[in-house]
Amino acid sequence: MKKQIHAIINLGVHFALHIIQLIFRFLGKKAPGMKRFRENYGAEGLSPLSRANRENLFILSGCIGCGLCRMTLNLHPAAGATLSDPESLSICLTRSLPDVQAARDSLKLSPASLAGASYCPRGISIAGVYDFLQTADKERV
C-alpha cells in the first residue's frame, strides 16, 4: 500500500512537470533534447533532418555514382569546387554530413538542368538533390 501511494505521487509529480513542459514548449521554448543535440553535434555538421528530408535521404542515397547526370544535365561546377556533381553527394550523405553543406555551395544547377531530370537509372531527381541541399541546410542550427 505504501509503495502504491509512493508510485501514484511520483507519477502525479511527473505528469504535472510534463504539463508545465508542454506549456513552455507551446509558448515558444524549444525542446531541450533538440537543443542538447545541436550543442553536441552542430560543430560537426550533424544536423537534424525533417521527416520529409529523411525520406529524401533514403531515395537520394540510391545513387550508384554512374555520372550520367553530369553528362546529360550539363551541370556547372563552381570554380575550385570539390563536390561538383550529384554522385559525390551519395558519398557524403553516407559518410560525412558536413560535406552536404560543401555540396550545396558547389553544385550549381541551371534551370535547363533542373528540367531534364529523366536520365538517372535509379530515378533520382536532380531537382530533388538540389532541394535537399537547400532545405537540409536550413534545418541546421
Added chain:
Amino acid sequence: MDKKFDIVVIGSGMAGAVAALKAVDSGKKIAVIRKGYGSTALSSGAIDLAADPLGVSGQPLEDSREWQKNVREIARRDEFHPYAVLAAGGYAPDLELAQALNFIYRELQGVGLPLFPVTGRNLTLVNPLGGFKFTGLAQESQGKGDLEKLKGKKTVILGVKNLPDFPADYIARALNDSIGSQGYGPFSSQEIEIPGFGGGTTFEAAAALESEGVEKVASLLAGISAGRHLIFPPILGALRSWEVTETLQKSGVLDFSESLAVPTSIPGYRLQAALDRALEKRGVSILNGRVISATVADHRLHSLEAEIQGQKEKMEGQNFILATGKYLSGGIERDRVFREPVFDLPVFIGEKPVKEDFIKDFLLREALGPHPAFRAGIRVNGKLNPLNRSKQVFAENLWAAGSILAGYDSTGDGAGLGVAILTGFKAGLEASGGS
C-alpha cells in the same frame, strides 16, 4: 488521369526498348514507363552475346569466338540461364538471337547509330584496363578495332592529355606483354591534346571533341595515321558522333577505332540515346515515372498505378512487359531482403528462392569471381511469363525480359546485352501476338 495502351513496357534499357520496338511492329499502341535510363547507358557500348563457357579469361582461344556455338553450349550446360530457359520452352536461342540482332541492327542504323556488321564470330576489342574482351556486336566506331583484323598491323593507342581514365602507355604495354608474342600489334602509344579540354572524365573530353576540338585533333593525327591503326579512348562523340567520325575521315584519318568503355561510358550513353530515338521514331510513348502498385486478379494484370512527373496516374493495358533490370537499375533490390519492387515477385538464386537470406552466402572469396548473388532475379517459364512462389504463372499477360531474369550475371558473364536483346525480342513478340 487514366492512360490506356495495348502494351505497357516497364523499363527502357536494351530489353525494354527492344520489346517495345518489336511490339510496335504489330500496330499496337505501346507505352514505356521508366525511372530513367537503363544500365545499358553504363555498358561498354558493345553487345556481348555469349562468351565461351569453357574459355579462360584473357586468352584469345580460337574456338571461343563462334558466339552461336557458345549460346548453344551455355543453354546445354546451365539450366537456369535465360538461353537454357528459352531452349526448354521450345526455342532455338542461337537462331532466334541472330534474328533479333538483325532486327536491332536495322533499328539502330535507322536512327544514325551504325553497328559493325553481324558475323558468326565474336570480335576481340581493346578495353581501357589494358586488356580486351570478346563481344558479338559493336558500334561501327568500336568494331573497326577488332584485334583479329589488326594482327600484324602497327597499332597506336591514343592517350589524351589530362584524361587519366585512359592510360594509353599502360594499355599499349599491357597488350604487348599479353598478346604481342602471338602476332597481335605491335602496340605503341601517343598523347594528343584536345583544345578546350582542361581535364575531367571521358564525358568532358567527348564534349570538348564534339564542340570544337575534333578538327584540330584530326589535323594533328593526319600525319601519324599513315600505315597505322589508331585506337581512341571512348570519346568519339556523345550526341553527334557521326560528325566526329566524318570530320576525322575528311581530314585523312581513315583507319581508326574507339576503345570499349567502362562506366561512365560515352558509347553506352550513345547506345541508350539511340534506343530512345528509335522509340520516338516508331511512336512509342516514353513516360518518365515509377510504378507504385498493380492490380492483379484471376492471374491477369489489369492496371498499374504510376507516379508520372509528380502526378498519380492509372495505366491500363492489355499486356505488360517487365524489363526493369537488376541491381543497378533497381529491378532487383537487396535492402535487408531480396525483393522485386514492382510486383513483389519472388527472387531466386539458382533454384533457391531468397528473401532474408544472408548475402555473404552468395558471395565468393574472390572479388572478381562469378558471385551467385549477381545471378539473382525472377524466374520465368519458357515463354518468359514470370513465376510466383508456387512456380505457377503470376499473370498470363505479363512477360519479363533482360537482366531482371535469374540465372545470369548481366555485367560479368559475357552475355549481358545478348540476353537483353533476345528476351526483349521474344517478350515483345509474345505480348503483341506477332510472329
